Amino acid sequence: MTDATIQTQAQDEAQFGDYFALLKPRVMSLVVFTAFVGMIVAPVGVHPFIGFVSILCIAVGAGASGALNMWWDADIDAVMRRTAKRPIPAGKVEPQEALALGLALSGFSVVLLWLAANALSAALLAFTIFFYAVIYSMWLKRATPQNIVIGGAAGAFPPMIGWAVMTGGVSLESILMFALIFMWTPPHFWALALFVKTDYGDAGVPMLTETHGRKSTRLHVWGYTLLLAPVAVGIAFTSIGGWFYLAVSLLLNARFLYGAWLVWNRDEGASEADEYATEKWLFRISLSYLFLHFGALLVEAALRAYGIGGW
Amino acid sequence: MAIKVEHEMHERRRGRNRGVGLVLLGLVGIVFGLTVVKVLNLEEIKQFERFDHVARPQIEPAAIEAAADRNAAAEEGVSE
Numbered sequence: 129m130t131d132a133t134i135q136t137q138a139q140d141e142a143q144f145g146d147y148f149a150l151l152k153p154r155v156m157s158l159v160v161f162t163a164f165v166g167m168i169v170a171p172v173g174v175h176p177f178i179g180f181v182s183i184l185c186i187a188v189g190a191g192a193s194g195a196l197n198m199w200w201d202a203d204i205d206a207v208m209r210r211t212a213k214r215p216i217p218a219g220k221v222e223p224q225e226a227l228a229l230g231l232a233l234s235g236f237s238v239v240l241l242w243l244a245a246n247a248l249s250a251a252l253l254a255f256t257i258f259f260y261a262v263i264y265s266m267w268l269k270r271a272t273p274q275n276i277v278i279g280g281a282a283g284a285f286p287p288m289i290g291w292a293v294m295t296g297g298v299s300l301e302s303i304l305m306f307a308l309i310f311m312w313t314p315p316h317f318w319a320l321a322l323f324v325k326t327d328y329g330d331a332g333v334p335m336l337t338e339t340h341g342r343k344s345t346r347l348h349v350w351g352y353t354l355l356l357a358p359v360a361v362g363i364a365f366t367s368i369g370g371w372f373y374l375a376v377s378l379l380l381n382a383r384f385l386y387g388a389w390l391v392w393n394r395d396e397g398a399s400e401a402d403e404y405a406t407e408k409w410l411f412r413i414s415l416s417y418l419f420l421h422f423g424a425l426l427v428e429a430a431l432r433a434y435g436i437g438g439w
Numbered sequence: 440m441a442i443k444v445e446h447e448m449h450e451r452r453r454g455r456n457r458g459v460g461l462v463l464l465g466l467v468g469i470v471f472g473l474t475v476v477k478v479l480n481l482e483e484i485k486q487f488e489r490f491d492h493v494a495r496p497q498i499e500p501a502a503i504e505a506a507a508d509r510n511a512a513a514e515e516g517v518s519e
Contacts, residue, residue, distance in 0.1 A: 141451060141452070143454055143455055144454055144455045144457075144458030144459070147458075148458075175476050175480060177473070177476045178473070178476060181472070184469070240469070244473055
């Protein structure tokens, strides 16, 4: 070993931030927000500290599944530009370290959630981690172009877990919140896939744009948006909805349906001519679509506290 | 001559070790906080006695039922 190799190792040594990056912090922020809404809109409450610890556990559990995903997908992450700088392909964290961190944090988060809240929410969190790490990452991601549809379920569980923390159960409301994120994921992701030149093909991951073509992807975006709308609007008529949510949801769905319809009816020539402006717009509004739906549920909960929410 | 205790590796890993230290401190805080909240939220503080690892025959179900019967009998005696 020379001075040069020692120097290189020292420079590449993982910092705390590299381990934190394994937890996919951006995904965690969405998880925290939706789990928080799932808790706030529930009809019963828990002590604020238990609520805080529960959200922390849900976030750490989601992060743990992210670390397990990075451990499993290190080979394809190294091939793709978007993911090549992740801690494992960048050579900062050993794959076995990511596996150990993922497993340890999975265990910690599930057991702590069980102790802090209840067995059902802990079981749902454990299933979420299993679903993302095993069913999505190991089984489906490289096997089917519908991977994004099924993988979306992992991201859809947090509000259901938040609801279970509060109520100790599963109900129509929490199932619909799950369905909202589940149905939203495909059009959101495929809108992105239409305008981003991905290298999933090089990595051997089947993506709809490459296996079934771009026309079929546009049809899928439209089809899933059609299925999404009744779910999103339907929440308005449950105990967590109300006139405010209904108004917001109708506007957001009208806009999203319009965007998806435009994307479906465009051909590649038109899209290339304006550099995929409509597809980019649909992707942008899909981000605000989910945020504003859950935000509207929060507003409804606040209005109910003053006796003016709901129906 | 000063003894150099600090190795270069310690300097290099300082941020990482501090991070782990803070995470562990946070975990201790969470477990402590949960304990306080759970204990204070018990409907009847006597429930906490069940976890003190000491045999307490007076809180066994049979003893509790017997005590309840005695109280009921005593109340009936008073009302008569």
